[in-house]
Amino acid sequence: MWREGEFSIYGPVRTGAEYPHGDRTKPISITVAGRSPGRTSACDALASGFSVNRLVCDLVHLITGGAGFIGSALARMLVGSGETVVVLDKLTYAADLRRLDPIRDSGRLLFEKADICDGEAVTRILARYAPSVILHLAAESHVDHSINRSGTFVHSNVVGTYQLLHRTLEYWLGLGEPACKRFRFVHVSTDEVYGALGATGVFSEKSPFAPNSPYAASKAAADHLARAWHRTYELPVIVTSCSNNYGPYQFPEKLVPTVISAALGDRPIPVYGRGENIRDWIHVDDHARALLAVSQRGRPGERYNIGAASERRNLDFVREICAVLDREAPRQDDRSYADQITFVADRRGHDFRYALDTSKIAAELNWSPREQLPHALSQTVIWYLHNREWLLTRRERDALHGERSPPTDTAIE
Ligand SMILES: NC(=O)c1ccc[n+]([C@@H]2O[C@H](COP(=O)([O-])OP(=O)(O)OC[C@H]3O[C@@H](n4cnc5c(N)ncnc54)[C@H](O)[C@@H]3O)[C@@H](O)[C@H]2O)c1
Numbered sequence: 001m002w003r004e005g006e007f008s009i010y011g012p013v014r015t016g017a018e019y020p021h022g023d024r025t026k027p028i029s030i031t032v033a034g035r036s037p038g039r040t041s042a043c044d045a046l047a048s049g050f051s052v053n054r055l056v057c058d059l060v061h062l063i064t065g066g067a068g069f070i071g072s073a074l075a076r077m078l079v080g081s082g083e084t085v086v087v088l089d090k091l092t093y094a095a096d097l098r099r100l101d102p103i104r105d106s107g108r109l110l111f112e113k114a115d116i117c118d119g120e121a122v123t124r125i126l127a128r129y130a131p132s133v134i135l136h137l138a139a140e141s142h143v144d145h146s147i148n149r150s151g152t153f154v155h156s157n158v159v160g161t162y163q164l165l166h167r168t169l170e171y172w173l174g175l176g177e178p179a180c181k182r183f184r185f186v187h188v189s190t191d192e193v194y195g196a197l198g199a200t201g202v203f204s205e206k207s208p209f210a211p212n213s214p215y216a217a218s219k220a221a222a223d224h225l226a227r228a229w230h231r232t233y234e235l236p237v238i239v240t241s242c243s244n245n246y247g248p249y250q251f252p253e254k255l256v257p258t259v260i261s262a263a264l265g266d267r268p269i270p271v272y273g274r275g276e277n278i279r280d281w282i283h284v285d286d287h288a289r290a291l292l293a294v295s296q297r298g299r300p301g302e303r304y305n306i307g308a309a310s311e312r313r314n315l316d317f318v319r320e321i322c323a324v325l326d327r328e329a330p331r332q333d334d335r336s337y338a339d340q341i342t343f344v345a346d347r348r349g350h351d352f353r354y355a356l357d358t359s360k361i362a363a364e365l366n367w368s369p370r371e372q373l374p375h376a377l378s379q380t381v382i383w384y385l386h387n388r389e390w391l392l393t394r395r396e397r398d399a400l401h402g403e404r405s406p407p408t409d410t411a412i413e
Contacts, residue, residue: 069094230300
Protein backbone atom coordinates (compact mmCIF):
# COMPACT_ATOMS: atom_id res chain seq x y z
CA MET A 1 0.00 0.00 0.00
CA TRP A 2 1.42 3.39 -1.00
CA ARG A 3 0.67 6.54 0.84
CA GLU A 4 1.91 10.07 0.61
CA GLY A 5 2.18 12.67 3.28
CA GLU A 6 3.92 13.98 6.31
CA PHE A 7 4.67 11.69 9.22
CA SER A 8 5.66 12.58 12.75
CA ILE A 9 8.19 10.11 14.03
CA TYR A 10 8.27 9.94 17.78
CA GLY A 11 11.90 9.66 18.77
CA PRO A 12 15.08 9.86 16.76
CA VAL A 13 15.45 8.15 13.42
CA ARG A 14 18.47 5.87 13.25
CA THR A 15 20.27 7.45 10.35
CA GLY A 16 19.97 9.62 7.29
CA ALA A 17 17.59 12.19 8.75
CA GLU A 18 17.96 15.86 9.45
CA TYR A 19 16.85 17.14 12.83
CA PRO A 20 15.49 20.60 12.05
CA HIS A 21 15.15 21.62 15.69
CA GLY A 22 18.48 20.04 16.61
CA ASP A 23 16.93 17.98 19.43
CA ARG A 24 17.04 14.25 18.78
CA THR A 25 14.56 13.51 21.55
CA LYS A 26 11.69 15.55 20.09
CA PRO A 27 9.35 14.21 17.42
CA ILE A 28 10.25 15.30 13.91
CA SER A 29 8.10 15.69 10.85
CA ILE A 30 9.42 14.05 7.74
CA THR A 31 8.16 13.58 4.23
CA VAL A 32 8.80 10.14 2.87
CA ALA A 33 8.99 9.30 -0.84
CA GLY A 34 10.38 6.80 -3.27
CA ARG A 35 9.86 3.10 -3.85
CA SER A 36 10.72 0.41 -1.43
CA PRO A 37 9.81 -3.23 -1.97
CA GLY A 38 7.81 -4.93 0.73
CA ARG A 39 7.31 -3.71 4.25
CA THR A 40 9.44 -0.94 5.62
CA SER A 41 9.26 1.74 8.23
CA ALA A 42 9.83 5.44 7.89
CA CYS A 43 13.10 4.80 9.64
CA ASP A 44 14.16 2.19 7.08
CA ALA A 45 13.03 4.40 4.23
CA LEU A 46 15.18 7.24 5.46
CA ALA A 47 18.10 4.94 6.17
CA SER A 48 17.91 3.70 2.60
CA GLY A 49 18.41 7.27 1.38
CA PHE A 50 15.05 7.83 -0.27
CA SER A 51 14.42 11.21 -1.83
CA VAL A 52 11.17 10.83 -0.12
CA ASN A 53 7.60 11.88 -0.02
CA ARG A 54 5.96 8.48 0.41
CA LEU A 55 5.87 5.91 3.18
CA VAL A 56 5.33 2.23 2.61
CA CYS A 57 3.90 0.16 5.42
CA ASP A 58 1.74 -2.86 4.74
CA LEU A 59 -0.03 -2.86 8.11
CA VAL A 60 -0.44 0.19 10.28
CA HIS A 61 -2.02 -0.29 13.72
CA LEU A 62 -3.68 2.76 15.22
CA ILE A 63 -3.92 2.51 19.01
CA THR A 64 -6.18 5.02 20.71
CA GLY A 65 -5.12 5.54 24.32
CA GLY A 66 -1.67 4.19 23.46
CA ALA A 67 0.03 6.31 26.13
CA GLY A 68 -2.06 4.52 28.78
CA PHE A 69 -1.25 1.37 30.72
CA ILE A 70 -2.67 -1.29 28.38
CA GLY A 71 -2.38 0.63 25.09
CA SER A 72 1.33 1.18 25.65
CA ALA A 73 1.88 -2.54 26.42
CA LEU A 74 0.19 -3.29 23.12
CA ALA A 75 2.31 -0.69 21.31
CA ARG A 76 5.52 -2.13 22.80
CA MET A 77 4.49 -5.64 21.77
CA LEU A 78 3.56 -4.67 18.20
CA VAL A 79 6.62 -2.52 17.60
CA GLY A 80 8.76 -5.27 19.17
CA SER A 81 7.49 -7.66 16.52
CA GLY A 82 8.33 -5.24 13.71
CA GLU A 83 4.94 -3.60 13.16
CA THR A 84 4.28 0.10 12.67
CA VAL A 85 2.12 1.73 15.32
CA VAL A 86 0.40 5.09 15.45
CA VAL A 87 -0.55 6.16 18.96
CA LEU A 88 -3.47 8.58 19.23
CA ASP A 89 -3.79 9.93 22.75
CA LYS A 90 -5.21 13.04 24.38
CA LEU A 91 -2.59 12.75 27.11
CA THR A 92 -4.95 13.02 30.08
CA TYR A 93 -3.65 12.73 33.66
CA ALA A 94 -3.62 8.91 33.16
CA ALA A 95 -1.24 9.01 30.18
CA ASP A 96 2.51 8.83 30.51
CA LEU A 97 4.82 8.93 27.52
CA ARG A 98 7.58 7.24 29.53
CA ARG A 99 5.66 4.03 28.86
CA LEU A 100 6.69 4.37 25.23
CA ASP A 101 10.37 4.97 26.02
CA PRO A 102 11.42 1.38 25.19
CA ILE A 103 10.22 1.82 21.58
CA ARG A 104 11.04 5.51 21.08
CA ASP A 105 14.07 4.79 18.96
CA SER A 106 12.43 2.09 16.85
CA GLY A 107 11.36 4.43 14.05
CA ARG A 108 8.14 2.38 13.98
CA LEU A 109 6.25 4.48 16.49
CA LEU A 110 4.29 7.50 15.37
CA PHE A 111 2.44 9.72 17.81
CA GLU A 112 -0.55 12.05 17.50
CA LYS A 113 -1.82 14.06 20.43
CA ALA A 114 -5.57 14.21 19.82
CA ASP A 115 -8.95 13.77 21.47
CA ILE A 116 -11.20 11.04 20.06
CA CYS A 117 -14.14 13.41 20.65
CA ASP A 118 -12.64 15.73 18.01
CA GLY A 119 -14.06 14.21 14.84
CA GLU A 120 -12.06 16.47 12.49
CA ALA A 121 -8.82 15.42 14.15
CA VAL A 122 -9.78 11.75 13.91
CA THR A 123 -10.57 12.09 10.19
CA ARG A 124 -7.27 13.86 9.57
CA ILE A 125 -5.31 11.15 11.41
CA LEU A 126 -7.08 8.31 9.59
CA ALA A 127 -6.36 9.94 6.23
CA ARG A 128 -2.75 10.56 7.16
CA TYR A 129 -1.82 7.07 8.33
CA ALA A 130 -4.41 4.82 6.63
CA PRO A 131 -4.49 2.22 9.41
CA SER A 132 -5.50 -1.38 8.69
CA VAL A 133 -6.37 -2.03 12.32
CA ILE A 134 -7.77 0.30 14.97
CA LEU A 135 -7.39 -0.86 18.56
CA HIS A 136 -9.62 1.43 20.56
CA LEU A 137 -8.47 1.73 24.18
CA ALA A 138 -8.81 5.46 24.81
CA ALA A 139 -11.12 5.94 27.76
CA GLU A 140 -11.49 7.41 31.18
CA SER A 141 -10.78 4.21 33.10
CA HIS A 142 -10.65 4.95 36.82
CA VAL A 143 -13.83 3.70 38.53
CA ASP A 144 -13.38 5.92 41.59
CA HIS A 145 -13.03 9.05 39.48
CA SER A 146 -16.21 8.11 37.60
CA ILE A 147 -18.19 8.46 40.82
CA ASN A 148 -17.23 12.13 41.20
CA ARG A 149 -16.68 13.10 37.56
CA SER A 150 -19.25 11.05 35.63
CA GLY A 151 -19.66 13.69 32.89
CA THR A 152 -16.05 13.29 31.75
CA PHE A 153 -16.63 9.55 31.46
CA VAL A 154 -19.77 9.90 29.38
CA HIS A 155 -18.00 12.42 27.14
CA SER A 156 -14.80 10.48 26.46
CA ASN A 157 -16.13 6.94 26.59
CA VAL A 158 -19.51 7.37 24.89
CA VAL A 159 -19.27 10.51 22.73
CA GLY A 160 -15.61 9.76 21.97
CA THR A 161 -16.40 6.21 20.86
CA TYR A 162 -19.29 7.51 18.75
CA GLN A 163 -17.01 10.04 17.01
CA LEU A 164 -14.37 7.40 16.42
CA LEU A 165 -16.90 4.91 14.97
CA HIS A 166 -18.55 7.58 12.83
CA ARG A 167 -15.27 8.87 11.39
CA THR A 168 -13.90 5.35 10.97
CA LEU A 169 -16.99 4.35 9.00
CA GLU A 170 -16.44 7.24 6.56
CA TYR A 171 -12.79 6.24 6.24
CA TRP A 172 -13.57 2.55 5.80
CA LEU A 173 -16.22 3.21 3.11
CA GLY A 174 -13.53 5.06 1.15
CA LEU A 175 -11.07 2.16 1.24
CA GLY A 176 -10.68 0.06 -1.88
CA GLU A 177 -10.12 -3.70 -2.02
CA PRO A 178 -8.34 -5.44 -0.35
CA ALA A 179 -7.84 -2.81 2.36
CA CYS A 180 -11.51 -2.61 3.31
CA LYS A 181 -11.79 -6.42 3.67
CA ARG A 182 -8.67 -6.56 5.82
CA PHE A 183 -9.67 -3.66 8.07
CA ARG A 184 -10.63 -4.34 11.72
CA PHE A 185 -11.86 -2.11 14.55
CA VAL A 186 -11.29 -3.68 17.97
CA HIS A 187 -13.27 -1.99 20.73
CA VAL A 188 -11.63 -2.77 24.07
CA SER A 189 -14.07 -3.09 26.94
CA THR A 190 -14.32 -4.54 30.40
CA ASP A 191 -15.97 -7.35 32.37
CA GLU A 192 -17.60 -4.63 34.47
CA VAL A 193 -20.29 -4.13 31.80
CA TYR A 194 -21.89 -7.40 32.99
CA GLY A 195 -22.32 -6.15 36.56
CA ALA A 196 -21.47 -8.25 39.62
CA LEU A 197 -21.61 -11.97 40.40
CA GLY A 198 -22.30 -13.79 43.65
CA ALA A 199 -19.93 -16.40 45.02
CA THR A 200 -20.39 -18.69 42.02
CA GLY A 201 -20.93 -18.53 38.26
CA VAL A 202 -19.20 -16.79 35.36
CA PHE A 203 -20.17 -14.26 32.71
CA SER A 204 -20.31 -15.46 29.12
CA GLU A 205 -20.42 -13.23 26.04
CA LYS A 206 -24.21 -13.69 26.09
CA SER A 207 -24.69 -12.46 29.67
CA PRO A 208 -26.93 -9.39 29.84
CA PHE A 209 -25.39 -6.02 30.62
CA ALA A 210 -25.94 -4.71 34.17
CA PRO A 211 -23.23 -2.08 34.76
CA ASN A 212 -23.12 -0.68 38.28
CA SER A 213 -20.64 2.24 38.21
CA PRO A 214 -20.71 5.30 35.92
CA TYR A 215 -17.47 3.93 34.41
CA ALA A 216 -19.02 0.55 33.63
CA ALA A 217 -22.20 2.19 32.31
CA SER A 218 -20.22 4.43 29.96
CA LYS A 219 -18.26 1.42 28.67
CA ALA A 220 -21.49 -0.56 28.20
CA ALA A 221 -23.01 2.33 26.23
CA ALA A 222 -19.91 2.44 24.03
CA ASP A 223 -20.12 -1.35 23.53
CA HIS A 224 -23.70 -0.96 22.28
CA LEU A 225 -22.59 1.71 19.80
CA ALA A 226 -19.75 -0.50 18.57
CA ARG A 227 -22.12 -3.43 18.06
CA ALA A 228 -24.68 -1.25 16.27
CA TRP A 229 -22.05 0.12 13.86
CA HIS A 230 -21.44 -3.47 12.80
CA ARG A 231 -25.10 -4.48 12.57
CA THR A 232 -26.23 -1.33 10.76
CA TYR A 233 -23.24 -0.39 8.62
CA GLU A 234 -21.27 -3.68 8.57
CA LEU A 235 -18.18 -1.93 9.89
CA PRO A 236 -15.89 -4.84 10.91
CA VAL A 237 -16.05 -4.17 14.65
CA ILE A 238 -15.08 -6.71 17.32
CA VAL A 239 -15.65 -6.07 21.04
CA THR A 240 -13.61 -7.53 23.89
CA SER A 241 -14.32 -7.68 27.64
CA CYS A 242 -11.33 -8.14 29.88
CA SER A 243 -10.85 -8.63 33.60
CA ASN A 244 -8.53 -6.65 35.94
CA ASN A 245 -5.04 -6.05 34.52
CA TYR A 246 -1.73 -5.84 36.36
CA GLY A 247 1.83 -5.40 35.13
CA PRO A 248 4.61 -2.82 34.72
CA TYR A 249 3.95 0.88 34.03
CA GLN A 250 0.53 0.96 35.75
CA PHE A 251 -0.77 4.29 36.98
CA PRO A 252 0.69 4.83 40.48
CA GLU A 253 -2.75 5.12 42.10
CA LYS A 254 -3.89 1.65 40.96
CA LEU A 255 -3.87 -1.28 43.35
CA VAL A 256 -0.48 -2.93 42.77
CA PRO A 257 1.72 0.21 42.79
CA THR A 258 -0.34 1.71 45.62
CA VAL A 259 0.22 -1.33 47.83
CA ILE A 260 3.95 -1.37 47.08
CA SER A 261 4.48 2.33 47.71
CA ALA A 262 2.45 2.28 50.95
CA ALA A 263 4.36 -0.80 52.12
CA LEU A 264 7.80 0.63 51.35
CA GLY A 265 6.80 4.04 52.76
CA ASP A 266 5.78 2.42 56.06
CA ARG A 267 2.24 3.72 55.62
CA PRO A 268 -1.08 1.87 56.09
CA ILE A 269 -1.87 -0.34 53.07
CA PRO A 270 -5.50 0.56 52.29
CA VAL A 271 -7.93 -2.24 51.38
CA TYR A 272 -11.60 -1.55 50.63
CA GLY A 273 -14.22 -2.99 53.02
CA ARG A 274 -12.95 -6.28 54.46
CA GLY A 275 -11.05 -7.15 51.27
CA GLU A 276 -13.67 -9.79 50.42
CA ASN A 277 -14.32 -8.61 46.85
CA ILE A 278 -13.06 -11.01 44.20
CA ARG A 279 -11.35 -10.12 40.92
CA ASP A 280 -9.82 -12.21 38.14
CA TRP A 281 -6.32 -10.81 37.57
CA ILE A 282 -4.69 -10.96 34.15
CA HIS A 283 -1.19 -9.85 33.19
CA VAL A 284 -1.29 -6.90 30.78
CA ASP A 285 0.84 -8.77 28.21
CA ASP A 286 -1.70 -11.61 28.11
CA HIS A 287 -4.40 -9.01 27.48
CA ALA A 288 -2.29 -7.47 24.70
CA ARG A 289 -1.70 -10.88 23.09
CA ALA A 290 -5.45 -11.57 23.23
CA LEU A 291 -6.21 -8.24 21.51
CA LEU A 292 -3.77 -9.10 18.74
CA ALA A 293 -5.38 -12.53 18.31
CA VAL A 294 -8.78 -10.84 18.12
CA SER A 295 -7.57 -8.29 15.56
CA GLN A 296 -6.00 -11.02 13.40
CA ARG A 297 -8.48 -13.90 13.68
CA GLY A 298 -11.60 -12.59 15.43
CA ARG A 299 -14.94 -12.57 13.65
CA PRO A 300 -16.44 -9.12 12.99
CA GLY A 301 -19.61 -8.51 14.96
CA GLU A 302 -18.52 -10.84 17.78
CA ARG A 303 -17.61 -10.22 21.42
CA TYR A 304 -14.79 -12.11 23.13
CA ASN A 305 -14.20 -12.41 26.87
CA ILE A 306 -10.57 -12.21 28.00
CA GLY A 307 -9.60 -13.46 31.45
CA ALA A 308 -6.98 -15.53 33.22
CA ALA A 309 -9.06 -17.68 35.62
CA SER A 310 -6.89 -16.26 38.42
CA GLU A 311 -9.53 -15.20 40.91
CA ARG A 312 -8.37 -13.71 44.17
CA ARG A 313 -10.06 -11.97 47.09
CA ASN A 314 -8.61 -8.45 47.21
CA LEU A 315 -7.19 -9.20 50.65
CA ASP A 316 -5.38 -12.31 49.38
CA PHE A 317 -4.07 -10.47 46.34
CA VAL A 318 -2.65 -7.72 48.57
CA ARG A 319 -1.14 -10.35 50.88
CA GLU A 320 0.55 -11.98 47.86
CA ILE A 321 2.14 -8.62 46.98
CA CYS A 322 3.28 -8.25 50.60
CA ALA A 323 4.80 -11.74 50.54
CA VAL A 324 6.89 -10.85 47.47
CA LEU A 325 8.02 -7.65 49.19
CA ASP A 326 8.90 -9.62 52.36
CA ARG A 327 11.17 -11.75 50.20
CA GLU A 328 12.63 -9.10 47.88
CA ALA A 329 12.81 -6.01 50.11
CA PRO A 330 12.27 -7.16 53.72
CA ARG A 331 11.37 -4.65 56.43
CA GLN A 332 14.26 -3.84 58.72
CA ASP A 333 12.31 -5.02 61.78
CA ASP A 334 11.58 -8.38 60.07
CA ARG A 335 7.83 -7.94 60.41
CA SER A 336 5.68 -8.71 57.38
CA TYR A 337 4.40 -5.86 55.23
CA ALA A 338 1.00 -7.54 55.62
CA ASP A 339 0.91 -6.08 59.15
CA GLN A 340 0.41 -2.66 57.48
CA ILE A 341 -2.90 -3.72 55.84
CA THR A 342 -5.72 -1.41 56.97
CA PHE A 343 -9.38 -1.68 56.00
CA VAL A 344 -10.99 1.51 54.66
CA ALA A 345 -14.62 2.41 53.89
CA ASP A 346 -15.84 0.49 50.87
CA ARG A 347 -16.41 2.20 47.51
CA ARG A 348 -20.06 3.05 46.74
CA GLY A 349 -21.63 0.34 44.57
CA HIS A 350 -18.49 -1.81 44.77
CA ASP A 351 -19.10 -5.01 42.79
CA PHE A 352 -18.54 -8.20 44.79
CA ARG A 353 -17.13 -10.50 42.14
CA TYR A 354 -16.35 -10.67 38.44
CA ALA A 355 -15.41 -13.89 36.61
CA LEU A 356 -15.41 -14.70 32.91
CA ASP A 357 -16.04 -17.74 30.78
CA THR A 358 -13.22 -17.51 28.22
CA SER A 359 -13.95 -20.73 26.32
CA LYS A 360 -14.97 -18.80 23.18
CA ILE A 361 -11.65 -17.04 22.62
CA ALA A 362 -9.79 -20.24 23.53
CA ALA A 363 -11.73 -22.40 21.07
CA GLU A 364 -12.07 -19.92 18.20
CA LEU A 365 -8.80 -18.00 18.36
CA ASN A 366 -6.58 -20.49 20.16
CA TRP A 367 -5.74 -17.90 22.80
CA SER A 368 -5.04 -18.67 26.43
CA PRO A 369 -3.06 -16.73 29.02
CA ARG A 370 0.66 -17.54 29.20
CA GLU A 371 1.42 -15.91 32.52
CA GLN A 372 0.77 -17.66 35.84
CA LEU A 373 -0.34 -15.22 38.52
CA PRO A 374 2.12 -16.08 41.33
CA HIS A 375 5.16 -15.82 39.05
CA ALA A 376 3.95 -12.86 36.95
CA LEU A 377 2.84 -10.92 40.03
CA SER A 378 6.21 -11.55 41.63
CA GLN A 379 7.96 -10.31 38.45
CA THR A 380 5.70 -7.26 38.42
CA VAL A 381 6.52 -6.37 42.03
CA ILE A 382 10.23 -6.78 41.28
CA TRP A 383 9.83 -4.49 38.25
CA TYR A 384 8.39 -1.74 40.50
CA LEU A 385 11.22 -2.26 42.96
CA HIS A 386 13.67 -1.61 40.12
CA ASN A 387 11.61 1.30 38.74
CA ARG A 388 10.64 3.21 41.86
CA GLU A 389 9.84 6.40 39.94
CA TRP A 390 6.65 4.54 38.92
CA LEU A 391 5.51 4.41 42.53
CA LEU A 392 5.41 8.17 42.82
CA THR A 393 2.21 10.06 42.10
CA ARG A 394 2.60 12.92 39.64
CA ARG A 395 2.45 15.37 42.52
CA GLU A 396 5.27 13.57 44.34
CA ARG A 397 7.33 13.40 41.16
CA ASP A 398 6.82 17.07 40.41
CA ALA A 399 7.70 17.97 44.00
CA LEU A 400 10.87 15.91 43.61
CA HIS A 401 11.77 17.87 40.48
CA GLY A 402 10.71 21.21 41.99
CA GLU A 403 7.60 21.62 39.80
CA ARG A 404 3.96 22.34 40.65
CA SER A 405 1.18 19.98 39.57
CA PRO A 406 -2.62 19.97 39.78
CA PRO A 407 -4.10 17.85 42.60
CA THR A 408 -5.12 14.25 41.84
CA ASP A 409 -7.39 11.94 43.80
CA THR A 410 -5.98 8.99 45.69
CA ALA A 411 -7.55 5.60 45.15
CA ILE A 412 -6.65 1.97 45.58
CA GLU A 413 -8.21 0.16 42.65
N1 LIG B 1 -7.05 -1.51 33.38
C1 LIG B 1 -7.85 -2.58 33.36
O1 LIG B 1 -7.75 -3.44 34.24
C2 LIG B 1 -8.84 -2.75 32.25
C3 LIG B 1 -9.58 -3.96 32.18
C4 LIG B 1 -10.49 -4.14 31.14
C5 LIG B 1 -10.65 -3.17 30.16
N2 LIG B 1 -9.93 -2.01 30.25
C6 LIG B 1 -10.13 -1.00 29.19
O2 LIG B 1 -8.88 -0.89 28.50
C7 LIG B 1 -8.68 0.44 28.04
C8 LIG B 1 -7.34 0.97 28.53
O3 LIG B 1 -7.30 0.88 29.95
P1 LIG B 1 -6.01 1.41 30.74
O4 LIG B 1 -6.01 0.76 32.06
O5 LIG B 1 -4.82 1.32 29.86
O6 LIG B 1 -6.42 2.94 30.92
P2 LIG B 1 -5.49 4.21 31.17
O7 LIG B 1 -6.33 5.16 31.95
O8 LIG B 1 -4.18 3.80 31.71
O9 LIG B 1 -5.24 4.80 29.71
C9 LIG B 1 -6.24 5.43 28.97
C10 LIG B 1 -5.57 6.31 27.94
O10 LIG B 1 -6.59 6.90 27.13
C11 LIG B 1 -6.28 8.26 26.93
N3 LIG B 1 -7.54 9.00 26.73
C12 LIG B 1 -8.54 9.20 27.62
N4 LIG B 1 -9.52 9.93 27.08
C13 LIG B 1 -9.14 10.19 25.80
C14 LIG B 1 -9.72 10.88 24.72
N5 LIG B 1 -10.90 11.49 24.86
N6 LIG B 1 -9.06 10.94 23.55
C15 LIG B 1 -7.86 10.35 23.40
N7 LIG B 1 -7.24 9.69 24.39
C16 LIG B 1 -7.87 9.59 25.58
C17 LIG B 1 -5.57 8.69 28.19
O11 LIG B 1 -4.76 9.84 27.98
C18 LIG B 1 -4.75 7.45 28.53
O12 LIG B 1 -3.47 7.49 27.95
C19 LIG B 1 -9.87 1.25 28.56
O13 LIG B 1 -10.80 1.37 27.51
C20 LIG B 1 -10.44 0.40 29.69
O14 LIG B 1 -11.83 0.59 29.81
C21 LIG B 1 -9.04 -1.78 31.28
